[in-house]
Amino acid sequence: MSKLETQPLLALAAEHLYPNYRQPPFVLERGRGCELWDTEGKRYLDLCAGVAVSTLGHAHPAFVAAVADQAARLTHVSNYFFNEPNLRLAGELCRRTGMDRAFFCNSGSEANEALLKLARRHFFARGETARFRVIAFEEAFHGRTLGALAMTGRAKYREGFGPFAGGVTHVPYGDEGAVRAAMGDDVAAIIVEPVQGEGGVFPAPPGFLRALRAIADERGALLLIDEVQTGIARTGKLLGHDHDDVRADAIALAKGLGAGFPIGAMLCREALAPALPPGTHGSTYGGNPLASAVALAVLRAIDDEGLIEAAAEKGAYLSAALARVVAARPGVCASERGRGLLRAIALRPGVDARAVLGRVRDRGVLLTLGGDTALRFSPPLVVTKAELDEGVAVVDSVLAELPS
Ligand SMILES: Cc1ncc(COP(=O)(O)O)c(C=O)c1O
Structure with missing residues (x-):
């Protein structure tokens, strides 16, 4: 007792x-x-x-040992300095996902904020300042911070928190025609969950993610995939969109990456590396040695078991x-x-x-x-x-x- x-x-x-x-x-x-x-x-x-x-x-035991060992060695130094577990984690995540670059933060909302800022600033840096709109989905859940909430579609989470920054269009999940109709030269990105978890556990219909990839390519927009709930083995593949044989321009991870220790990550392709140069984005705790060592231990345990x-x-x-x-x-x-x-x-x-x-x-x-x-x-x-x-x-x- x-x-x-x-x-x-x-x-x-x-x-x-x-x-x-x-x-x-x-x-x-x-x-x-x-x-x-x-x-x-x-x-x-x-x-x-x-x-x-x-x-x-x-x-x-692997989680407990990773926390104890790393806490006894080095917990936090900020992003003014490199730390070893974080560099190894960036390498591991990129190797496993086929992405090129990793930015670290502390939660799913923060990872999705990074996706949104990445997409908008990518086009800004290329002089395409009129490309800022994001296509998101009804009943989507991308988090509670105001940027992530602007992309979240579920009305009950949005009510009372407006006005939102704008520049987000919500269309029905799974409806390729609605996405096509909502597209325009002002669209920077489409953001989608491979399974709408908070929305009611609805997997994307077959072919939908591939259709989004094609639409994004046709219109010069980015495809952003929110893997916060589906990522890191949850759906029986490393990433939820691995079921659909589709490649994202950038993805958000959190939840299962730390298996209980707070960590989030935004992974992207090399072409997006210039979008957020030094000084444009950051996170004090993001990728600290303790969180990174735990995430590495989680990935190892996923392999070992x-x-x-x-x-x-x-x-x-x-x-x-x-x-x-x-x-x-x-x-x-x-x-x-x-x-x-x-x-x-x-x-x-x-x-x-x-x-x-x-x-x-x-x-x-x-x-x-x-x-x-x-x-x-x-x-x-x-x-x-x-x-x-x-x-x-x-x-x-x-x-x-x-x-x-
Ligand atoms: C798909 C998805 N995105 C983002 C979030 C927000 O993550 P967090 O609560 O860590 O900010 C969640 C949380 O449930 C989620 O399921």
Whole structure:
């Protein structure tokens, strides 16, 4: 049993934590693999991984060793100076992705801000100052900072935060014709997620990313791919758009890259290297030795444990299990969808998905919502099939109790 008392902690939350989240009334204290325990000693099965972040699960020995070893050596020096883990990480990421240059930051929003600034300044530096518009997608999620939010399509995240800087046009995801119609000589870039995760776990339709590549090339614009949720093995390939055999001009990474340690990255092709010369962009903590050493350890663990293949294989296993639930509960479930270990059960309109999520959590399984109606599974990539079975059985038991 924990030595921590829960009630005084919850009182601190009630009195002093900014109330912009909706946490349930328990306090998580420790984790191992896919299991978490709260201060009352209750066990939870973590099938959300901190929203597709903790790919190695909790307290993975390679992660723990990387933090401890690097913290004992060198934590932070700023970008006024090189540091060894960061240079190695830049090399590793470029080698693995086929990109040429890496800029480091601390979150997905910040990586997407870098994409936006990169695209606009690329054309500015070439004298094409009228090329600034970005095509983004309805229901897209690119982050909460104001630049990233301007590209985010989901209305509920945007409401009340305008006016936005402008220069972003949102069109329906998957609609090639709408993209073509929205294009113009003022378009600097198209930005897209390979799977709309926050939007409800919708994979891009077959051929859509390739069509965007073709449109961008025809119109002299850039293709930017937001791999924050899909990148680093989550979908069963290193990058989500590797399924589509398409090459981006620049990509954003975060979440799985640090597997719980905050880090983000913007990777781009050599042609974009002159866009942001010294002094135009930066980030104090970006690529510090500690974050970089952890990301290197994460990439090594992904290799050593075959986690890309594991995400594909266990993703197929989870998909089949979720499809059986959908078939068994047609009154409350509409469909199963996703890619690799980023999957969801879409509930039928009228089913209170948030209430379902709460009941699943009360029975010890942690999931998140995607969109307003999808129960999202984004487990650690080290999850076992037995753990997936356990989680799916709990979800099924909750759905079985709903009126259909
Ligand atoms: C596709 C995508 N882009 C960007 C973000 C924002 O990342 P962060 O919360 O690290 O700023 C997220 C977070 O969920 C995301 O899923």
